[in-house]
Amino acid sequence: xxxxxxxxxxxxxxxxxxxxxxxxxxxxxxxxxxxxxxxxxxxxxxxxxxxxxxxxxxxxxxxxxxxxxxxxxxxxxxxxxxxxxxxxxxxxxxxxxxxxxxxxxxxx
Amino acid sequence: xxxxxxxxxxxxxxxxxxxxxxxxxxxxxxxxxxxxxxxxxxxxxxxxxxxxxxxxxxxxxxxxxxxxxxxxxxxxxxxxxxxxxxxxxxxxxxxxxxxxxxxxxxxxxxxxxxxxxxxxxxxxxxxxxxxxxxxxxxxxxxxxxxxxxxxxxxxxxxxxxxxxxxxxxxxxxxxxxxxxxxxxxxxxxxxxxxxxxxxxxxxxxxxxxxxxxxxxxxxxxxxxxxxxxxxxxxxxxxx
Numbered sequence: 514x515x516x517x518x519x520x521x522x523x524x525x526x527x528x529x530x531x532x533x534x535x536x537x538x539x540x541x542x543x544x545x546x547x548x549x550x551x552x553x554x555x556x557x558x559x560x561x562x563x564x565x566x567x568x569x570x571x572x573x574x575x576x577x578x579x580x581x582x583x584x585x586x587x588x589x590x591x592x593x594x595x596x597x598x599x600x601x602x603x604x605x606x607x608x609x610x611x612x613x614x615x616x617x618x619x620x621x
Numbered sequence: 622x623x624x625x626x627x628x629x630x631x632x633x634x635x636x637x638x639x640x641x642x643x644x645x646x647x648x649x650x651x652x653x654x655x656x657x658x659x660x661x662x663x664x665x666x667x668x669x670x671x672x673x674x675x676x677x678x679x680x681x682x683x684x685x686x687x688x689x690x691x692x693x694x695x696x697x698x699x700x701x702x703x704x705x706x707x708x709x710x711x712x713x714x715x716x717x718x719x720x721x722x723x724x725x726x727x728x729x730x731x732x733x734x735x736x737x738x739x740x741x742x743x744x745x746x747x748x749x750x751x752x753x754x755x756x757x758x759x760x761x762x763x764x765x766x767x768x769x770x771x772x773x774x775x776x777x778x779x780x781x782x783x784x785x786x787x788x789x790x791x792x793x794x795x796x797x798x799x800x801x802x803x804x805x806x807x808x809x810x811x812x813x814x815x816x817x818x819x820x821x822x823x824x825x826x827x828x829x830x831x832x833x834x835x836x837x838x839x840x841x842x843x844x845x846x847x848x849x850x851x852x853x854x855x856x857x858x859x860x
Binding site for chain 1: 677678679680681682683684685687690691693694697724728732752753756757784786787789793796797800802806807809810813817818819820821822823824825826827828830832833834835836837838840842843845846847848849850851852853854855856857
């Protein structure tokens with residue numbers, strides 16, 4: 514996803530990531546995964562109360578890193594604010610590829 | 622009304638009450654935290670959790686469409702909305718509830734107004750057999766701004782801890798020191814409307830949201846209206 518960000522921009526798409534932690538622990542987890550916030554190519558939004566995650570139907574469905582957390586999920590929302598694509602993963606790491614998402618964006 | 626009919630009606634009402642037909646279980650607004658957690662445990666324990674031998678292994682995921690998580694979110698919201706009067710019940714639950722109840726109690730405690738007594742949390746962090754209870758107990762000590770006050774004890778428990786994730790969360794609490802959870806974060810949960818639960822549907826308006834980014838700025842879905850498409854990716858820390 515990070516490498517393909519120019520392709521998303523070319524299709525008028527803004528990528529937003531949502532993480533269910535507070536800012537300082539999200540930074541820590543990023544660091545643990547080998548990233549820093551300055552390397553992010555898109556906003557990393559924080560949903561520590563999991564309210565947005567619950568609204569989108571992904572909260573409290575997976576045990577990961579010992580926590581009871583979000584299942585992986587990806588949504589595409591068009592410029593009119595209509596939800597056009599929803600994919601809730603069936604397993605750890607089950608996500609659409611960047612090419613899958615670019616295809617969805619081309620079809621809007 | 623004939624007496625015999627009255628008596629019959631009374632008997633029917635009593636029988637109905639005994640079956641919970643006339644007096645349904647208390648609504649979330651009037652239930653005590655203990656009742657909320659017991660109701661949650663009865664829903665959560667009876668299927669997926671129990672079928673997994675009483676625990677979810679790391680990486681375990683509910684099937685899509687399974688509604689069990691919705692009860693957890695509603696209970697989480699109701700417990701936190703109750704406010705600080707929920708704290709004693711939740712400390713009791715930390716000791717006595719079943720595993721799903723203890724995990725949820727520990728998670729929700731962090732969003733209640735900070736208490737000064739962290740001994741029940743230290744006890745859970747030391748003794749609870751489920752690592753999620755220990756992990757959230759460590760979080761609560763941090764979220765209440767109390768980690769600096771019990772730093773030596775936390776370092777000692779980190780030495781004894783075998784779970785890598787729990788060790789990391791003890792480290793987060795220690796690094797956090799005395800910085801409590803921002804009250805506006807709790808308010809976001811209290812203000813959240815339960816009717817929004819699982820409301821995203823394809824070909825319908827996407828639910829609005831506004832969240833703070835890790836870099837500080839506030840980002841709302843409506844910022845992109847008429848301007849850009851949005852690809853919204855739910856991650857968990859490291860993906």
